[in-house]
Amino acid sequence: MNKKLGAVATTACVLLSLASVPAGAAPKPTAGATAAAATSADTRFKSIYTKEWKWRVTQRLARAEGERGVSPVLARVDAPAQEARRQYWEGILKELDTIRPAELSPAERVNFAVYRAQIAALLDAQRFREYEQPVNADSAFWTDVTFGARRPFTTADDYRNYLKQLAALPDYFEQETANMRAGLARGFTPPQVTLKGRDVALASIADARAPQDVVFYTPFKAMPASIPAAEQEAMRAQAVKLIREQVQPAYAKVLDFFRNEYVPKARTTLAAESMPGGKAYYQSKIVEFTTTDLTAEQIHAIGLSEMAKIRAEMHEVMKQVDFKGDLPAFLRFLRTDPQFYARTPKELLMHAAWTAKKFDAKADQYFGYLPRRRFAIIPVPDDQAPFYTAGRGGPGAYWVNTYNLPARALYSLPALTLHESAPGHAFQLPIAQEQKGVPPFRRAYISAFGEGWALYSERLGVEMGIYETPYEHFGMLSYQAWRASRLVVDTGIHAKDWTREQAQAYLMENTALAQHEVETEVDRYISWPGQALSYYLGQMAIQEARARAEKALGPKFDIRNFHDTVLQLGSVPLPVLQQRIDAFIADGGKSPYPKDS
Structure with missing residues (x-):
């Protein structure tokens, strides 16, 4: 970590080492x-x-x-x-x-x-009683259940069990609706303003003309040849019947409740601190998502300090491209010049794939252990895309949002790709899953570690030579500013009475994100307290650990061994990471893997 961070950041380093x-x-x-x-x-x-x-x-x-x-x-x-x-x-x-x-x-x-x-x-x-709010601006129980329909089915039992799930869905929705009513009665809901338009995913299923057009029918469009044709047809007929008579009415019932009861009565305050x-x-959300005991006030100050440093880096890039205006003018230029935007969804996906392959060429120079699991690059489904993030990644998949192309800057795409695919989420999570001899609870995801690693991966792209132009380098800095801004915005909203407009203005002034992304992201932070704090504090912990190891080990420091040591942990609280790097240093910076692994 940079020694110029000041007293607040120094305090953060100590707390990151000791808390939780x-x-x-x-x-x-x-x-x-x-x-x-x-x-x-x-x-x-x-x-x-x-x-x-x-x-x-x-x-x-x-x-x-x-x-x-x-x-x-x-x-x-x-x-x-x-x-x-x-x-x-x-x-x-x-x-x-x-x-x-x-x-x-x-x-x-x-x-x-x-x-x-x-x-x-x-x-x-x-x-x-968080279960009384099974919806936020980012996702809901009615969108979560659709992911099961998009996974590959391989056996007849998979289809039989899936049909049983469809039959059980109305009862599950009744339970979740009862939870929402209980939350509504005590003021434990997302802010009303963040729920606008979130009924689109409900309506896309409830109002579909044919069951075959509904996402839940997806597994039946291409079934394994190992299932006899007659059985396939019987299963398809049963799926159509269940979707028409069970699933669509369940969605319609929740849609009516959401539009006419839940949203009109949802709380009008924004801050988590205004809730029961x-x-x-x-x-409690700060502790969960940062694995530290930092306070909102401390995190807010860290965010302001980090933003000042990133802005200085941004001005250096502006000098490289000989831009004559100020930062707001440069941001307007980036948001509006057609050269920075894909014209078709396919073009955006191809640029993402190109960055992912550039990483592959450098992977063995920075990592000793490479995961066996590969990943696909997939567009975000249409029913979720309008309010979805720019991308998501995990084992086997990197989801790229191709909705509203003028909001999807190509100069930011390399940083997004490193974060969501490799060496970020689609790389880190499979490595965690491939570790042997660890208890199953170690497979769980800890946001401060996972998001911190993914954000560190964006910075690592500079060393790896992934960013080919100053604009792509600026895109990385904009993403760094976006995550540092979250420290300011999340605590501002939930502990300092910031307005939605104030939070949006802060992101518009300090990042190159498009207006659409700024609006969806701020609504996400408002309705999901604390989660936005994971990223930058996690990255700071990894950077501090690396700087400590480099200084202590000198010429013995091997970047591959350091990265392998971090990733072998799986997903852990930040203090555990710091302790593991202490042991890594004491052991002379050796690889955590046997030589023949």
Whole structure:
């Protein structure tokens, strides 16, 4: 980390190193710890997380290790099931607090830090009854269920189980609607202004003329040849019947409720701190999404400090291209000049693919371990695209939003691609999944780590030579400013009474994002408190860890070994990352993988 950050950022570094690790969870065992004590503590801890994970699988909140295919049931989400989960996780946390982390073996101390933070976040969500708000400006339960229709089905059982899911969907929607009504009654909803137009995904299904035009029919359009033709036709007929008689009426019912009851009565305030238990609720989201104990005030100040540095870098790029105006004029130029925008969706997708292949050419220079899982580049579905982010990535897929092409700048696309595909999400997550010998809860995603890594990947593109023009370099800086701005905007909205217009103006003044993106992003931050804080604080932690390792190891520092060490962790709280890099330094910067791996 740059030493010129000032006192606020220095404080942040200290907190990133110390916060969120339970008392006594330092990586070194006490002097008197014995092998027998470690074995006993390990056994007790493993017993706790093993039984809890099995329970999580039975609740359909997780998939069993090695589980494949389609589940025939949907998870219960009604109030009694949610209260039972609160009580269960409360009991698990009490059991965990009987264990002294210092008595655990080194490997289990890492697992303990990850697991306890995970259980604490799950419990907080139940205590604040977050399930009473299963919708935000970014997504909702009615869009989440559609992703199952877009995954590949390979067996007849997959189709049979999927048909059972379709039959169960109306009851699931009833449960979620009841949750929304309970949240509405106590003022626990997204702000009304962020819900405008979010009924489009409901209407696209409820109002479809033919069941075959609905996304839920997608798996039946091309079925495996291993399923006899007669059985295929019977399944297709059953799907049509279920979509027409069960699924579409369920969507229509929620659509009517959303338009005529939920949105008109949703809260008109913006801040999370204005919600029931608001101040404590927002702090719980800060802890969850940053894995630190930083306050909103501290994060806001860090964001302002980082923005000043990024603006200085932006002015350097403006000098390189000999632009004569000021930053606002340069941003207007970038937002309006046709040279920076694709003319067709295919052109945008091709540019994304080109960047991804440029990374492939450099991958082995920066990473020793490469994931086996490849990824496809896929356009965001039309029913979700208008309010979706510019892109998303994960195992097997990089989704590129081709809606509203004048809002999708080509100069930002390389940074977006590095973030969402490789070496970002579609690279990091498969590596986490491929790790052997780790408990299943270690496969869970921790936003500060995952988003921090993806944002670090954007900066890494400078070293890798991915950005070929000053404009593409500026696109990366704009994305850096976008994430640093989130520290200012998220805390501004939820703790400092910022207005929606104030937040939009801040992003317009400090990034090259198009107006459309600024509007959708600000609504996302308003309705999803704390999540926006993950990115930049996570990147700062990784950059600080790398700078520390480079300084300590000198010529022994190998960038591939450092990256492999970070990614081998999977997804962990930021303090655990810092502790692992301490061990990496102490071990002389060696690769975490055996030589023959």
